Amino acid sequence: MARAWSLKARPQGMPKHTDFAMIDLDTAALGAGAVRIANRWLSVDPYMRGRMNDVKSYVPPFALGEAMQGGAVGEVVESNDDGIKVGDMVLHMAGWRDEAVVPAAQVQKLPALDVPPQAFLGQLGMPGMTGYFGLLQVAEAKAGDTVFVSAAAGAVGSTVVQVARAKGMTVIGSAGGAEKCAWVKSLGADAVIDYKSDVPVVKALGQAAPKGIDVYFDNVGGEHLDAALAHANMHARFAVCGMIDVYNSGAATQLKYLARLIGNRIQIRGFIVSDYMNRAEEFYKDMGGMLAAGTLKREETVHEGLETMPDAFLGLFSGGNTGKMLVKV
Secondary structure, three states: OEEEEEEOOOOOOOOOHHHEEEEEEOOOOOOOOEEEEEEEEEEOOHHHHHHHOOOOOOOOOOOEOOEOOEOEEEEEEEEOOOOOOOOOEEEEOEOOEOEEEEEHHHOEEOOOOOOOHHHHHOOOOHHHHHHHHHHHHHOOOOOOOEEEEOOOOEHHHHHHHHHHHHOOOEEEEEEOOHHHHHHHHHOOOOEEEEOOOOOOHHHHHHHHOOOOEEEEEEOOOHHHHHHHHHOEEEEEEEEEOOOHHHOOOOOOOOOOOOOHHHHOOOEEEEOOHHHHHHHHHHHHHHHHHHHHOOOOOOOEEEEEOHHHHHHHHHHOOOOOOOEEEEEEO
């Protein structure tokens, strides 16, 4: 029987292993227009924490006791659709399990780019698209801008760093620990802040960007957002992708520099990557060009086996990943 992870209890604060339970899935008969997929790679993403709460949001909460969902790449092993063949590698959203039966309309054949299949769960998938469109469309970043990126060693942040550099911007990243900071620097960042050091982020950003910042790409919230407000230039643009600092604790950003929003005409805009899914072809064309030019680097943190899915997920909140967090089934 296929197996999947379910949510056994809604987490209070930081999730625990006991909040998850493995369940068996009945072997579903394949209906017309459906495909059966053997999952090879599973995505682990911070947004999944929000789906564990029973609250109204842009995606429905996970139902207790039922198979969870998330990005996955797998191989089609059975097909009742003329457009999808056995052996095709596809991207879909029936993750957190080893096998999935889904309508063919809900899967995407992997684009013809010279990368391993799991790259389409990271830099060339949803996280990469989030960074790309968040930087260039939401924040309207342009050549000559100074860009500050929090969680710059993560899947989204590392993409933002590289796209910004490729487009002629000055980039300041923030990461935790000397090893991650060195990696972000190797991606082309002009300066990197170690938020785990004794220097407050607001002070470190002032030292790294003495002339201020024009763009802030927010993955963290908390003191990073406060620091960005403190050093934002006139007409600065903030693209707010995530706030991992507050997902478990509920601690609010202090916003003690919020008054600068007025005088400096700062624009702060939240967004969801689904807003730009209809522009995927544009994304793949531009990123494919950067890939061919050798300007993109990827890093992955891989956990082996479906059993490790909760470990991988919890690792997102303790700095356990460099680049994209993945589970190899």
